Amino acid sequence: MTGTDKRELAALFRERLGILMARRGEPPGRFAARVGLDRSALSHFLDAASTRMPRAEALCDIARSEGVTTDWLLGLTQSASDAAAIAPAIEIEQAENGRGDTLLASWHQQAVGYKIRYVPGTIPDLLRTEAVLAYEFGAPETVKAAAKADQGRRLLAYTRRPETDMEVCMPLQTLEQLAGGTGIWTGLSEGDRRELLEHMARLVEELYPTFRLFLYDGRTRFSPPYTVFGPQRAALFLGSFYLVVNSVEHIRALTRHFDMLIRAACIGPDRAAGHLRDLARH
Numbered sequence: 001m002t003g004t005d006k007r008e009l010a011a012l013f014r015e016r017l018g019i020l021m022a023r024r025g026e027p028p029g030r031f032a033a034r035v036g037l038d039r040s041a042l043s044h045f046l047d048a049a050s051t052r053m054p055r056a057e058a059l060c061d062i063a064r065s066e067g068v069t070t071d072w073l074l075g076l077t078q079s080a081s082d083a084a085a086i087a088p089a090i091e092i093e094q095a096e097n098g099r100g101d102t103l104l105a106s107w108h109q110q111a112v113g114y115k116i117r118y119v120p121g122t123i124p125d126l127l128r129t130e131a132v133l134a135y136e137f138g139a140p141e142t143v144k145a146a147a148k149a150d151q152g153r154r155l156l157a158y159t160r161r162p163e164t165d166m167e168v169c170m171p172l173q174t175l176e177q178l179a180g181g182t183g184i185w186t187g188l189s190e191g192d193r194r195e196l197l198e199h200m201a202r203l204v205e206e207l208y209p210t211f212r213l214f215l216y217d218g219r220t221r222f223s224p225p226y227t228v229f230g231p232q233r234a235a236l237f238l239g240s241f242y243l244v245v246n247s248v249e250h251i252r253a254l255t256r257h258f259d260m261l262i263r264a265a266c267i268g269p270d271r272a273a274g275h276l277r278d279l280a281r282h
Contacts, residue, residue: 006051008231011113012075013053014046020066036061048113075231076248089247096240101151103242107229108158114230116166117258121225121237122184124168124213126155127200131192156203164210169261171218179279197280205273212269214262221264228254 021031032042037058044052054062063070071077093103108116118124123132130149137144159166177183178193185193204213226236234254236243245251267275 006053008114009074010045010051010053011048012231013073014048016068016073016075017042017045017062020062020068035065089245089250091244091246093235093242093244094240095237095242100242101147103235104151104227105154107227107233107235108155111229111232112161113163114165114232115228116164116230117228117255118166118168119223119226119258119261120168120170122174123178123196123200124170125152126159127196127203128152129192129196129199132188132196135188135192159207159211162210166211167214167258167262168212169214169216169223169258169265171221172215172266173218175215175276175279179282194280197276201273201276201280204269204276208269208273213272214265214269215267215272215275216261216265221261223257223261226254228258 021028024031026034028042028046029039032039037045037054041054041058044050045054053059059070059073062068063073069077093099095103122136125148128136128148133149133152137148158164175197178185178188179197181188181190181193204211224236224238226234228234228251231248231251232246234245234251236245245254
């Protein structure tokens with residue numbers, strides 16, 4: 001198990017312990033005594049900087065005492081014991097009329113402290129300029145363009161938080177088409193395209209290392225746009241709606257796919273800003 005895996009597992013266990021303690025509404029010492037833990041051990045498990053986990057026997061004691069499953073305690077299932085609490089493995093959420101932006105903001109907020117893995121459809125939301133927003137979504141005063149601009153500002157502020165850990169993977173060809181004014185960028189002026197590439201380079205450099213951009217060859221790898229919000233959920237963007245997956249198995253599958261894209265990257269975060277500037281110059 002990698003260090004990241006251990007941190008995510010410990011964070012999930014800590015979250016589940018917090019739910020149980022809040023449900024009981026009792027002091028930590030009393031909760032620890034009732035589930036068979038030392039007070040000091042409970043403090044370690046609740047420490048956000050710790051990756052310490054209980055032994056199997058202690059885990060079973062907590063589950064038995066609280067009437068939950070060990071799988072739920074470890075974050076392997078969304079179900080504690082009550083069938084009504086089970087989240088569907090797959091959900092569909094509408095993305096139109098501003099709902100998609102609201103959902104994204106909520107999902108990012110809920111995933112604070114976890115790694116965000118993001119494959120954008122075109123240009124990452126937080127890296128767009130006003131000119132590009134106007135080109136893609138209409139004049140700045142339109143509802144959709146204003147909503148997208150607000151979403152980008154919120155996401156940029158989120159990314160600047162010190163606890164943020166975000167990785168972005170996208171095809172080299174997306175940026176090459178942007179630089180050359182081909183594909184969907186045919187109608188965007190050369191000046192606006194250059195401004196966007198320079199803007200992206202500045203932000204990629206400024207936000208590194210908490211924000212890391214990887215570029216892969218779209219001729220050898222394919223990916224739909226999606227975001228993995230730590231171990232909590234993943235959302236695939238399908239235009240007018242999101243396909244949201246909540247099961248641990250599906251989230252891990254998308255995480256493995258994302259890691260495959262990273263391993264296949266031609267340009268890593270240390271060279272991304274320079275590559276963007278080269279494209280802007282040429």
